[in-house]
Amino acid sequence: MKGGKTSRKVLNELYARPLPLVLSSEAYNVTIPNVFPHNPISWIYLVWKIVQINTLNRVPQSQIPALTVQLEESIFKVADEADFITLWRCGFFGKGVLSRSEPTWKERSIKRFNTVQNDKQFSMEELTKKRRDERKKFKAERAKLQELELKQRKEELSSEDAASLEGLKILLSKMRMNPSIKNISTDDLKVETEESELADIIDLEYLQLQAIETFYLKFALNVINVYESHLLSTLQLFDRCCRLSQGEGPNNTFIIEYSVYHYFRSLGWCVRSGIKFGCDMLLYKRGPPFTHAEFAVMIIPGDEKLCRDWFDMAAIARVIGTVKKTLVLAFVEYPNRETYDQILLSEFEDEKEKFTQLLGKYRVTEILYRRWAPGRTRD
Amino acid sequence: MAKRVGYLVVRTGPQGDEAIIPQGESNHDIEDEVQDWRNLSKSLGSSTKTQAAIPKRGEKEFEPDGTSVQNRALQESRESMYEALSGLRGHSLKQKLVAVWMSDQGQSIVVHAKGNYFRDVGIPVNIGTKVRGGLMLSPLETVYLVERGSMVCYLGDAHYEQWLYNDTKDFDYDSLVMLDLGFLYAIVAETSHFDVDQYQVYSYLKRHGYLILQTKAKEQREHQAKTINAKQQAHKSTPETHKSIPDTRNLSSGLMFLLGIGRKLSQATSYWGSLFSTLIHHCKKALVYIQSKLISMGVFAVPTSHSLHYFTKHYFNYTEVFQSLRITPSSAVPAPSSTSLSFQLVFDVWKPTTSFSKKSPPPPDFQLCVVNTDHSNFPSLATIRSLFEVVNKEEPVKPTEKKPKKKSTLPPTKKELKYQRQLERQARLDAKVQQRNLYLKTRDNKLKFGSSGVNVIIATVNQGILNFVNLSEADFELKEIEDLDVIYPGKDHGIVYMDG
Amino acid sequence: MSSLAHQVLVNLVHYNNWTSVESHTLLLELTILCGVPPATQTPDSLGLEWVIPRSIKQDPNISAHEINGWFQQITQLSSSKRPTRITIAIVNDDGTIVYYFIHDGVVKPRQN
Numbered sequence: 001m002k003g004g005k006t007s008r009k010v011l012n013e014l015y016a017r018p019l020p021l022v023l024s025s026e027a028y029n030v031t032i033p034n035v036f037p038h039n040p041i042s043w044i045y046l047v048w049k050i051v052q053i054n055t056l057n058r059v060p061q062s063q064i065p066a067l068t069v070q071l072e073e074s075i076f077k078v079a080d081e082a083d084f085i086t087l088w089r090c091g092f093f094g095k096g097v098l099s100r101s102e103p104t105w106k107e108r109s110i111k112r113f114n115t116v117q118n119d120k121q122f123s124m125e126e127l128t129k130k131r132r133d134e135r136k137k138f139k140a141e142r143a144k145l146q147e148l149e150l151k152q153r154k155e156e157l158s159s160e161d162a163a164s165l166e167g168l169k170i171l172l173s174k175m176r177m178n179p180s181i182k183n184i185s186t187d188d189l190k191v192e193t194e195e196s197e198l199a200d201i202i203d204l205e206y207l208q209l210q211a212i213e214t215f216y217l218k219f220a221l222n223v224i225n226v227y228e229s230h231l232l233s234t235l236q237l238f239d240r241c242c243r244l245s246q247g248e249g250p251n252n253t254f255i256i257e258y259s260v261y262h263y264f265r266s267l268g269w270c271v272r273s274g275i276k277f278g279c280d281m282l283l284y285k286r287g288p289p290f291t292h293a294e295f296a297v298m299i300i301p302g303d304e305k306l307c308r309d310w311f312d313m314a315a316i317a318r319v320i321g322t323v324k325k326t327l328v329l330a331f332v333e334y335p336n337r338e339t340y341d342q343i344l345l346s347e348f349e350d351e352k353e354k355f356t357q358l359l360g361k362y363r364v365t366e367i368l369y370r371r372w373a374p375g376r377t378r379d
Numbered sequence: 380m381a382k383r384v385g386y387l388v389v390r391t392g393p394q395g396d397e398a399i400i401p402q403g404e405s406n407h408d409i410e411d412e413v414q415d416w417r418n419l420s421k422s423l424g425s426s427t428k429t430q431a432a433i434p435k436r437g438e439k440e441f442e443p444d445g446t447s448v449q450n451r452a453l454q455e456s457r458e459s460m461y462e463a464l465s466g467l468r469g470h471s472l473k474q475k476l477v478a479v480w481m482s483d484q485g486q487s488i489v490v491h492a493k494g495n496y497f498r499d500v501g502i503p504v505n506i507g508t509k510v511r512g513g514l515m516l517s518p519l520e521t522v523y524l525v526e527r528g529s530m531v532c533y534l535g536d537a538h539y540e541q542w543l544y545n546d547t548k549d550f551d552y553d554s555l556v557m558l559d560l561g562f563l564y565a566i567v568a569e570t571s572h573f574d575v576d577q578y579q580v581y582s583y584l585k586r587h588g589y590l591i592l593q594t595k596a597k598e599q600r601e602h603q604a605k606t607i608n609a610k611q612q613a614h615k616s617t618p619e620t621h622k623s624i625p626d627t628r629n630l631s632s633g634l635m636f637l638l639g640i641g642r643k644l645s646q647a648t649s650y651w652g653s654l655f656s657t658l659i660h661h662c663k664k665a666l667v668y669i670q671s672k673l674i675s676m677g678v679f680a681v682p683t684s685h686s687l688h689y690f691t692k693h694y695f696n697y698t699e700v701f702q703s704l705r706i707t708p709s710s711a712v713p714a715p716s717s718t719s720l721s722f723q724l725v726f727d728v729w730k731p732t733t734s735f736s737k738k739s740p741p742p743p744d745f746q747l748c749v750v751n752t753d754h755s756n757f758p759s760l761a762t763i764r765s766l767f768e769v770v771n772k773e774e775p776v777k778p779t780e781k782k783p784k785k786k787s788t789l790p791p792t793k794k795e796l797k798y799q800r801q802l803e804r805q806a807r808l809d810a811k812v813q814q815r816n817l818y819l820k821t822r823d824n825k826l827k828f829g830s831s832g833v834n835v836i837i838a839t840v841n842q843g844i845l846n847f848v849n850l851s852e853a854d855f856e857l858k859e860i861e862d863l864d865v866i867y868p869g870k871d872h873g874i875v876y877m878d879g
Numbered sequence: 880m881s882s883l884a885h886q887v888l889v890n891l892v893h894y895n896n897w898t899s900v901e902s903h904t905l906l907l908e909l910t911i912l913c914g915v916p917p918a919t920q921t922p923d924s925l926g927l928e929w930v931i932p933r934s935i936k937q938d939p940n941i942s943a944h945e946i947n948g949w950f951q952q953i954t955q956l957s958s959s960k961r962p963t964r965i966t967i968a969i970v971n972d973d974g975t976i977v978y979y980f981i982h983d984g985v986v987k988p989r990q991n
Contacts, residue, residue: 016875021700024693032695037666053693062690066654075974091944097886098894105893117403136918139990153446204893208974215539220704234686244972245936266704267855268697268876275935275971287877295826300760304941308757310839314846326827328853331760356684356706361709366855367763372745372836372847374587 011289018268018286020090020223021068024053027060064223071212071228074244076209084207087265092287093217094207099126101272101288105205138175144168162174210273211241211254212261219355220262234351250340250361251301259362260299260330268311271297277323295328296320302333302365317369327369335361431846468528476530477552478521479539480563487521487532488543489514496529499590499729499737506543517593518571519581525563526582532558534566576840577725577749583845590729592737594746664869696878702871721755722748722762724769724835742773745836752841758850767834767852774832818866822857825872829853830860887968888931892975897928901956903956911953912968929953929965935972950983 025031033049036042067083069076069285078084078094087093088102096103104123111126145168151157152165209217217224219234226232232240245253257280264271270284274296282293300308320327332342339361348354443449470476476494478487482859492501492514500523501514516524526531533539542550558566567573584591589713680692683703694700727743748766757768791799805813829851837848857872859865864872884902886926891897891914900914912930950981954961964982971977 011739012879018697019695019700021689023695023697023700025695030695035666057693059689059693075882075886095973095975098890101690150444150446153444153448204889210971210973211504213973222689237756247457260812262706264705264855266701268701268874269855271971273971273975275969275973275975275977294823302760310752310755310757310841310846313757313848317848328855333760350685352686352688353684365760366853367760368827368834368849368851368853370849372849372850374584374589374847377745378588 006305015089015287015289017090018270020086020093020217020231021090021221021222022058022060022064024060028053042289050056060221066223066225067210067217068340069217069224069226071226071232071240074227076211076214078207087207087209087217092272093213094209095273096205097208098205100128102163103205103207109186138172139176141168141172143295144173180307211244212258215241215254215258216262216265219352221267222352232356238355249337250334251303254356255362256301256332256334257299259332259334259359259366260297262359263330263364264297277325278319279327283328292323292325294325296325297328297330299332302331313369317371321371329367329369331365333363333365431460432847462465470528470531476524478516478524478530479535479555480521480532480558480566480570481535481540482566482570484515486518487516488535489516489530490543494529496524498735500524510543517569518573519578519593522563522567522573522578523582523585525558526560527586532563533557533561569788573663574749576751579840580747580749580838581726584726588731590731590735592740592743594724594727607659651702660864660868664864666869668869670816697876698871698874698878701874701876721750722766722837723760724766725749727771728836729775741776742771742774746770747836747838749838749840752839758837763850766850767833770833772833784874812867818863821866822872823863825857825863826855827861829855881908881910883910883934883970884932885917886974887930887969887976888912890968891930897963905952909949909952909958912950913957927957929962930968930978931965932968932970934970948979 030049030053033042033046035046051216058294067078067086068080069078071077078087084094084096084103088096092101095101096105098105098192099108101124104125108123108125119373145165148157148161148165148168151161157165213224214224215237218226218237228235228240241254241258242248242252245257260281261271262284270287272282272284272288272293274280274282277296279296280299282298283297284293285291317327340358343354343358343361348357474494476489476496477491478486478489486505488510489501490510490513492512500520500653501516504510504513504515506513521530522530526533532556533552536555539550539555564829568575581591681687688703689700694703724746726747726749727739727740728745728747730744735741805816808816831852832847833856834851837850839846841850855873860872863870881904888900890900891900891912894904895919897914898917900912902910902912904910911934911937913927914930914933915926926956929949935978949965950961953965964980967979967981969977969979
């Protein structure tokens with residue numbers, strides 16, 4: 001994170017797990033020994049270790065209770081603070097409804113109402129506010145400059161004006177060079193409030209999960225329970241998710257999106273919504289606090305009749321280009337209706353098997369899209 | 380298509396102010412701006428060409444400010460344009476380049492090809508003893524050279540053809556109709572397969588200095604050049620002279636054969652060495668594989684496709700968790716259906732280079748399709764795949780690194796200094812860290828620019844406005860990438876998360 | 880009030896710190912919100928902004944006719960002159976809300 005002083009090490013500790021799954025090595029503080037090909041003892045030691053762990057220790061994940069997700073009025077909510085911290089910290093799932101991503105509303109409110117002092121960490125939202133204020137100041141100064149420049153053009157500039165014109169030019173170039181965001185104090189963020197408001201900052205915020213995130217946490221990882229007055233099975237959840245999106249059958253938006261989401265998640269990417277950049281998804285190497293997203297994904301169902309328009313593509317690519325991301329087109333080939341229905345209707349011993357089979361019929365193909373500027377590739 | 384609605388939509392920030400567009404965007408393209416002709420007259424006006432400075436761009440004018448400054452600027456620019464256009468243009472008699480449009484061939488012939496234009500233009504043609512080293516020019520090439528004022532084009536007639544195949548000496552070109560641009564456009568469009576969209580792309584890239592050959596048309600035109608050679612026999616004017624020219628093809632293939640033997644000999648000595656290193660490489664791969672298999676042999680685990688899998692299996696790193704999450708597509712995916720015919724490779728394009736031979740060109744740097752936005756949509760996956768199938772897979776020749784010219788008197792730029800410092804810092808690091816950094820860098824490049832290097836450029840033409848899109852084959856699973864296997868053999872390169 | 884409108888309302892009040900936010904539920908499941916943003920930009924109308932909540936899952940094609948309908952509804956609601964602009968709040972399924980102004984006709988571009 002730029003601007004913050006959080007070191008890499010702190011981040012690595014805070015976000016140590018890329019998924020909300022606990023490894024045996026972490027739970028029991030064991031490591032799997034290295035094997036040396038010329039040393040048979042190392043092989044025996046390895047086998048011994050594996051047998052030992054498998055017989056003496058329970059798998060840690062089997063002892064961790066499932067997190068609770070509520071489906072209310074088409075929104076997947078995680079209300080429990082501990083649960084949403086787990087989901088955010090371990091793989092950056094969901095979004096605080098009153099925050100930009102990490103649920104920090106409560107903290108921010110406390111800070112805003114000045115109930116807690118001496119906190120030097122600034123949330124992303126606070127930094128943005130500061131940056132906007134600074135930009136406003138810059139614009140005010142620039143307006144002054146432009147007014148003087150107009151006078152100059154009309155040849156009405158007095159010597160006094162000329163001096164302030166020069167002064168403004170220097171000031172503006174300074175402002176352009178070093179924005180002072182780094183040194184903000186908590187004072188800048190304080191808001192004058194009535195005493196009475198201080199008492200009751202209630203927890204209004206909950207974590208909202210996307211349908212694809214919810215399904216991933218249930219179907220692929222099985223770390224959540226989803227309730228809608230009663231506990232939903234994976235099949236029931238699938239049904240709800242499909243109904244929340246457009247289309248029906250093998251190419252409904254939900255399953256098409258999910259196949260792409262699952263594909264990139266299984267390759268270790270942190271996948272988040274791309275709505276702010278006009279695309280479907282953003283891919284982060286580790287997660288938002290570590291680096292900016294390097295890739296923007298646009299999903300295209302592999303349907304011959306649904307070709308994209310050149311103009312839409314150019315518009316999206318332009319936006320993605322200006323924020324220095326690479327645009328990835330994810331084409332999804334999907335099964336026909338018959339295969340789709342057949343798998344959904346047939347009996348499986350386990351629900352995960354059914355959807356593993358179904359998703360095996362979807363194939364994601366990536367194509368990179370970038371503008372070519374002939375003027376810049378000559379040498 | 381642009382939707383004409385009387386509402387203006389503006390993205391707003393959460394504070395009710397309008398969003399800020401990032402400053403200093405890298406995508407800024409001077410091509411997107413309207414040309415200011417004043418810059419031209421400024422550079423023309425300077426006494427010598429070497430002094431011509433690069434025109435500087437100013438801030439964009441924002442709105443009328445009540446003064447006449449902007450109006451005056453506009454007027455000046457306009458006058459500069461007229462001045463530039465009214466400049467005297469012509470052909471010097473000595474260097475006059477002449478082409479004759481042959482309507483029945485759909486191309487033009489240049490009997491005396493001189494000047495610097497033909498490195499990538501024209502197909503050689505010989506006719507009898509008269510035409511040696513003549514060139515046949517395609518419609519695109521003909522129009523381009525005439526349009527840029529480098530060549531004069533006449534309309535061929537029976538007299539001319541007669542002269543071409545017979546032994547009479549001079550030809551009076553004034554007896555032919557000289558084609559002005561308008562006439563040329565019309566006659567080319569009438570008598571050949573002239574594609575205006577392709578022409579716009581061709582001339583745009585040529586003006587940027589690129590070298591271009593027409594991909595598909597090449598064979599066709601070689602065939603036509605042959606028909607001309609055949610035609611001369613019909614005219615029966617001169618005896619065969621072909622045999623006097625030694626068959627260079629056979630000579631060169633013999634040379635290649637000798638060279639090949641030499642290479643094979645030198646390869647044999649290093650053969651055992653490389654065999655040994657491949658062996659080690661495979662051993663390493665097998666070892667990593669066996670180790671991972673052993674680890675994953677959880678005694679009580681249920682398979683990955685079972686909901687209780689993560690409750691029953693011990694995991695020791697996240698790489699394996701990610702691997703267990705992967706769903707491999709089954710083969711039942713429908714086969715690609717018909718592909719669009721409007722997407723055809725039409726141009727092979729090379730970056731400007733001094734060493735270029737159109738006879739045996741190196742693998743192209745870029746390969747282009749040209750489509751019109753009115754007639755085609757963005758291609759389907761099947762179409763893109765079929766294009767990837769036909770593009771050249773050979774790596775373009777990398778320009779040989781220029782030897783540093785005389786010691787530059789200029790101090791190194793900031794960028795150079797930064798790069799230098801980066802290299803030094805890198806060199807000080809632990810060998811393992813260096814290796815890791817190299818791995819990450821290589822991997823990122825494979826992700827960002829495509830793992831196979833296969834790509835195609837689609838030029839879209841919208842009523843004369845050009846836009847170029849590069850589509851590259853990508854595979855985020857990074858399967859079988861040699862460059863990465865060399866650094867970390869047996870690693871699953873597609874998993875971007877790195878266990879610590 | 881619909882769940883969608885409620886989401887936007889909560890976001891305006893607690894995320895963007897708007898004040899005096901009110902909702903007007905009209906026929907055809909249309910709820911229009913109005914309120915005052917912290918940094919008021921339009922000097923002409925006391926800073927009151929009108930917001931139309933919309934889900935990303937809804938039909939993405941909005942007709943000019945529909946937009947004109949919103950302007951008319953708001954004119955009636957506020958029983959004053961037609962607003963110069965409204966704000967559309969697009970709600971994503973992860974709870975992100977992006978806001979866009981829709982101006983009633985062409986306006987002078989703002990210098991960035």
